[in-house]
Amino acid sequence: xxxxxxxxxxxxASWGMPTAISTMMLADYGARVVKIERPGGGPDxxxxxxxxxxxxxxxxxxxVHTEEGRAVVRGLLAHADVFVxxxxxxxxxxxxxGYDELHAExxxxxxxxxxxxxxxxxxxxxxxxxxxxNARLGQMAEQTGHREGPIFMxxxxxxxxxxxxxxxxxxxxxxxxxxxxxxxxLDTSLLDGMLAISSMNWWWNEKDISYLxxxxxxxxxxxxxxxxxxxxxxxxxxxxxxTGGPGAYKRMMDLLGFGDKTRTIDGPEMAIPLxxxxxxxxxxxxxxxxxxxxxxxxxELLHAADIAALPLNRPEDVFEDDQVRHAGIAIELPDxxxxxxRQIGPxxxxxxxxxxxxxxxPTVGEHTARAGEITRSALWAxxxxxxxxxxTPLQGVKILDFSSYFATGxxxxxxxDLGADVIKVEPLIGDQMRPLGDLFEGANRGKRNIALDLxxxxxxxxxxxxxxxxxxxxxxxxxxxxxxxxLGYEQLKQVNxxxxxxxxxxxxxxxxxSGLKSFAPLVSGMVGLNFEGAGKGNAPIRRVIGNxxxxxxxxxxxxxxxxxxxxxxxxxxxxxxxxxxxxxxxVVGEHSATLDGRAVPAHELDTxxxxxxxxxxxxxxxxxxxxxxxxxxxAFRRLAxxxxxxxxxxxxxxxxxxxxxxxxxALTDILSEAFAGLDSAAAYKLLDENDVPAEIxxxxxxxxxxxxEEWALESGRVVEHHxxxxxxCREVGMVMHLSDTPGRFKGGSPALGEHSARILAELGYSPExxxxxxxxxxxxxxxxxxxx
Numbered sequence: 114x115x116x117x118x119x120x121x122x123x124x125x126a127s128w129g130m131p132t133a134i135s136t137m138m139l140a141d142y143g144a145r146v147v148k149i150e151r152p153g154g155g156p157d158x159x160x161x162x163x164x165x166x167x168x169x170x171x172x173x174x175x176x177v178h179t180e181e182g183r184a185v186v187r188g189l190l191a192h193a194d195v196f197v198x199x200x201x202x203x204x205x206x207x208x209x210x211g212y213d214e215l216h217a218e219x220x221x222x223x224x225x226x227x228x229x230x231x232x233x234x235x236x237x238x239x240x241x242x243x244x245x246x247n248a249r250l251g252q253m254a255e256q257t258g259h260r261e262g263p264i265f266m267x268x269x270x271x272x273x274x275x276x277x278x279x280x281x282x283x284x285x286x287x288x289x290x291x292x293x294x295x296x297x298x299l300d301t302s303l304l305d306g307m308l309a310i311s312s313m314n315w316w317w318n319e320k321d322i323s324y325l326x327x328x329x330x331x332x333x334x335x336x337x338x339x340x341x342x343x344x345x346x347x348x349x350x351x352x353x354x355x356t357g358g359p360g361a362y363k364r365m366m367d368l369l370g371f372g373d374k375t376r377t378i379d380g381p382e383m384a385i386p387l388x389x390x391x392x393x394x395x396x397x398x399x400x401x402x403x404x405x406x407x408x409x410x411x412x413e414l415l416h417a418a419d420i421a422a423l424p425l426n427r428p429e430d431v432f433e434d435d436q437v438r439h440a441g442i443a444i445e446l447p448d449x450x451x452x453x454x455r456q457i458g459p460x461x462x463x464x465x466x467x468x469x470x471x472x473x474x475p476t477v478g479e480h481t482a483r484a485g486e487i488t489r490s491a492l493w494a495x496x497x498x499x500x501x502x503x504x505t506p507l508q509g510v511k512i513l514d515f516s517s518y519f520a521t522g523x524x525x526x527x528x529x530d531l532g533a534d535v536i537k538v539e540p541l542i543g544d545q546m547r548p549l550g551d552l553f554e555g556a557n558r559g560k561r562n563i564a565l566d567l568x569x570x571x572x573x574x575x576x577x578x579x580x581x582x583x584x585x586x587x588x589x590x591x592x593x594x595x596x597x598x599x600l601g602y603e604q605l606k607q608v609n610x611x612x613x614x615x616x617x618x619x620x621x622x623x624x625x626x627s628g629l630k631s632f633a634p635l636v637s638g639m640v641g642l643n644f645e646g647a648g649k650g651n652a653p654i655r656r657v658i659g660n661x662x663x664x665x666x667x668x669x670x671x672x673x674x675x676x677x678x679x680x681x682x683x684x685x686x687x688x689x690x691x692x693x694x695x696x697x698x699x700v701v702g703e704h705s706a707t708l709d710g711r712a713v714p715a716h717e718l719d720t721x722x723x724x725x726x727x728x729x730x731x732x733x734x735x736x737x738x739x740x741x742x743x744x745x746x747x748a749f750r751r752l753a754x755x756x757x758x759x760x761x762x763x764x765x766x767x768x769x770x771x772x773x774x775x776x777x778x779a780l781t782d783i784l785s786e787a788f789a790g791l792d793s794a795a796a797y798k799l800l801d802e803n804d805v806p807a808e809i810x811x812x813x814x815x816x817x818x819x820x821x822e823e824w825a826l827e828s829g830r831v832v833e834h835h836x837x838x839x840x841x842c843r844e845v846g847m848v849m850h851l852s853d854t855p856g857r858f859k860g861g862s863p864a865l866g867e868h869s870a871r872i873l874a875e876l877g878y879s880p881e882x883x884x885x886x887x888x889x890x891x892x893x894x895x896x897x898x899x900x901x
Contacts, residue, residue, distance in 0.1 A: 116143025116459075116468035117679040120490030121287075124189045125149065125170070126177060126210070127199035128157075130243070130269060130703070131306065132227050133166035134276035136197060139283070140169035141459040142468050142675055147171045147189055147480070147487060154477035156744055156770045162715035164448065165456050165703050167474035174478035177208055185484065186210065190219055192489045195283055197225040201241060202232050212298045212852075221495055223286045223296040227279055230304040231850075234824045240806035242742035243271045244729060246303045250819070251811035253731075253740075257654045258722050259647070263738050263810035265731050267646040267718030270659030273700045275306025277667035282849035284674035285506035285531050287493070289854040291681055294497040297853035305848040308830055309667075310659050312555045312845040313519065315816035319840035322550035336386040338362045338378065340395055341634065343425055343643055343653050344403035351425035351653055352408050353643075354415055355632035356382070357518070357545065364418045366394070369402040384548045421630035425653050428641035428701040429712040431457075439624035442695060445708070446473045454713055457702040460695035461672050464688040466679045492682050505532025506854050510677065513538060513579055514560065515588035515600060518546050519633070519662040520693060521617045522556035524669025525587050529559040530847060530856040533585075536561045536872065538576065541893055543865045550839060556666070558844070559859035563873075564866030564891055572890040573599040577608045578876045585613045585673055592618060592627050602688045613676040614688045617669045621692045633662035636697040645701065648722040661697040668696040727773065727780040728752075731810065732788040732796075739788055739796045742806040746770070755803035756787045820844070829855075836861040866893055 121144040125136045140146040148170045157163050173189070176182035190196055196215065198205050205211050205226070212224045226232075229241020239249065247253050247266050258264035282299040290296055316323075334340075339362070341355040356362040362382045366375035371394050378385050387395060403411065408424060415422040426434075432443050432455050444458035459468045503509065510533040514525040522537070522544075529535040537560045546553050563579075566572040576599065580586060586605060588595060595601050595616075602614045616622060619631020637643070637660045643653035672691040680686055703715035716725040724730020728743035743752050746762075746769070753761035761767055761783065766776040773780055788796055793809045800807040820843040825831040832846035839861070847856045869891045873883045 116141075117463065117466040117675040119143035119466075120492040121145065121195070122193045122487060122489055123147070123195040123197065124186065124193045125197045126186060127197045127227060128155065129199055129227075130162065130166065130272040131275035131279065131303065132197055132199050133162075134273065134703075135279040135283070136170065137166045137168065138276070138280045138671065139195075141471060142461070143466075145171065145487065147173055147484070148475075149173055149175050149177065149186060149189075150477050152176055152478075159771075160715070161705065161713055162703050163474050164446075164454060164705055164713070165474070165715065168446065168456070169471040170475060171480035171483070172475040172477055173481045173484050177210065183209060187218075189484060189487055190215065190222060192487045193219075193222060194287065194489065194493050195223045195225060197227070199227045199241075202228050202237050216296065216298070219296070221290065221294075221296050223283060223290060224298045225279065225283055226298065226300050227275065228300070228302045231302045231828065232300060233828060236304065239808075240742065241303055242729075242806055243269055243303055244724070244740055245742050245806055245808045246271060246307060248731075248740040248808040248810040250304075250307060251814040251816075252307065252658060253810045254812050255814040256646070256658055257656055259651055259654070260722065263731060263740075263812070264722045265718060265724045266658065267648065267716075267722070268642050268657045268659060268700075269703075269716075270310055270657065270700075271303050271306045273306075273659065273664065274310040274667070275301060275303050277664075277671065278305060278309050278848050281527060281531075281667070281670050281674065282851065284671065284678065285849070286851055286854070288674070288677065288681070289503055289506040289851070290495045292497060292501070292503045293853070294495040295853070297851055299852075300850040301848070305830065305850075308845045309848040310663050311816050313523070313663055314551060315820070316551050316554060316842060316844040317817045317820050318550065318836070318842045322839055336392055338382040338385060338387055338391075340365065340399060341632065342400075342655055343638060344400055345652070346406060346408040346411055347404055348407040350408040351638075352403075352411055352422055353425055353635050353638040354420060354422040355630070355635050357421065357632045358419070358630060359545075361420050365415070365420050368414055368418060368420075369399060371398070371402070381545055381548055383545075416629065419630070421632050421635055423629075423635040423639040425638040425643055426641050427644045427712070428704045428714075429706040429710060431640050431698060431701070432706055433710070434639070436620050436624045436626040436694060437698065440621055440692075440695065442698065444470060446471070448473065448705075451707050451713065453708055454705040455708065456705050457698045460691070460699045461668070461675065462690040463676070463679075465685050466675075466687065503532070504854060505857060506851065507531045507533040510534070510585065511583045512536070512585040512587060512673070513583045515586065515590070515595075516617070517544050517589065519552050519556045520665035521587050521589040521669055523663065523666030524617070524673070526556055526558060526560065527666065527670040528673060529859065531849070532854075532857065534561070535559070536563060536579065536868075537863065538567075538579070539564050539865060541566050547865070554836075554839070554842070554844065554862045557862040560863055561868040561872065562863035562866060563869045564893060565869075566890040567598040567600070569890050571886065575873070575876065575886070575890065576600065577605075579872075580605050580608045580612065582876070583609065583612065584677070585615060587615045587617065587669065587673065589617045589619070591630070592622050611680070611686045613673065613680060613686055615669065615673050615676065616688070616690045617665060617672075618690075618692050620694045622690060626694070631661075631693050634660040636661040636693050640694075640697045640701050642697075642701065646718070648718045649720045651720060651722075659700070661693045664700050665691070665693040665696040668699065727777050727784060732785060734788050734791055734793045734796050737793040738810050739793050739800070740808050740810055741800065748805060749773070751803045752800070752805045755799045755805050756784075758783070758787060817843070829858075832858045834858070834861050837864060866891060
């Protein structure tokens, strides 16, 4: 078997980065992905992004706008498990490839539709391009930048968020098919991808609890005892520290020379706000202090003090990192343009279902003549006799979440939304993240909770009883810690040989960086996101939207689902590993590099942070800005007509897609002049009336305003509930929409130890034993005990 998805057949008739990344993930782990391509290929046929997102796939030419082309697609679907399309709301039905028609013909097919804004709601008919969604929903106002005004997002976080939830949804629908016997429709969208990544930072609660300051002179973490920003050092290089963890804030202040003005906090430091003196030091004086030493000097001092810190790199630099080399996840593939290129390959480590080395991206139509070779594998056939039908995809799956902080817990929460029974096993003092309400809620809603002292034999015995009845264990302890408290893989395999053991550490179970602390957004900075979002030649920005906590959670959920499928198909349980470093590398994986270290970028933000190309970018208007997304010759001709410059379409410099690429600067100048003579409303009206995709950037983030839209509540994308600690809340709800086995909101985050007694009783402890354990290893510490 070459990967956990060996034998799965996916027909990909979609276009765009989100679905390309999603189906690349499926191909990376063993699926046969057949890409349906228009004859001759589209505008991306020779693009750098294709080098990565289409690796491992087959390419079959078929024009779905013709009967002949649709017959090719139908022939492939007769042997397929999954069909993916992104034609846009209502368009696929006109081609005879809609869900109802195909479900009647191929009832076992999992049908995946990825749109811009979903199939209902006020934005459903708007053009579905990431930059346009960023503009319309205010993400360009939320993104930090080097200038005033909307910032084009150099890192395509919505595409990655959408890709992840699409992959999670596909794997979930396939699991439901095993038990129910039929396929179903999965709807995801760029809107859902945006909401998924927003669930970390955006919610509403009646007590106005948030770990972020969104107004005033100290935005960001405000008066929280937390520092995690990029800092320039004496040698002009950059690093980023993180003061999370017991006592780390005070230790860093000591190193920087501010120890005498910084209080020592007994207990979680983030629970005590900074006073005025400490606030001024943290936000205004610390940047200057870092300029007193070189980056290497600071990193050595910080690591010696057990403070998380990493260098800030560019994406092409990561291939030379010692931990990346140790992990062996960088691959080299033949390339027509560069001879050989480096890419980040499959990033999840499997004990048993090890994936094969990906093959290079195919040329357009390379496998057309081999379409008849595609056949279904009995391995993936539905088997309703396995047990009762399920109403949610992960019904019957029990997951133990031993993690702390956000990343692993978020992955477990996504699986909880899909029906898994997730039990968070929390230390008696509580997760360090509990004081950060929105973070804790986003990672832990819908779970059950038991507080347990795992340092005691009694606590470990309870944990082992839990493991004996579980399907999955997830944790993110630093290497070696799990073994000390009886939770190592070899230890738990003896308790439950059928266990999927999912380890999501910072850097990996071994290697030169494996012992370092890992907090977001350090690893994101290390792999290049701060430079990717900064623009060509600029210093790194403070933060990009999306970070390794989110991405590791997404990939953690994918990891568990892949392992569960392998177990269903083969009966084999196994150890799987998905570090934060690996998930962070994955989300810059569209970029490649040559063997001598030169970047082969899939896209590059310009210095002014306005866009990736003349036709996918922001333009200044007479009174503001306009965002355009013009792809293909027909759309370019409509743009030329809308701006009353029809000669542009026949100008030899701009006649073809590649001509426009080669003369990008000249085209940018012409369009800049045209838009500068129009106000934003007039420009938008002209473009919209001529069917040219465009949006006026909103000058504020639509979150949390969107949480109050009734259509969002009705569609399940927003949920409202009452929380015992936070009061009435509204937060992001379901972001994967399955037609037959939808996910469900199961309530807010649990109180510390809320379900301890009930869980102990479920494990077979008598009422007397429950009482005794609740008074010892499950009891919450008293104030005096905390002081000791």
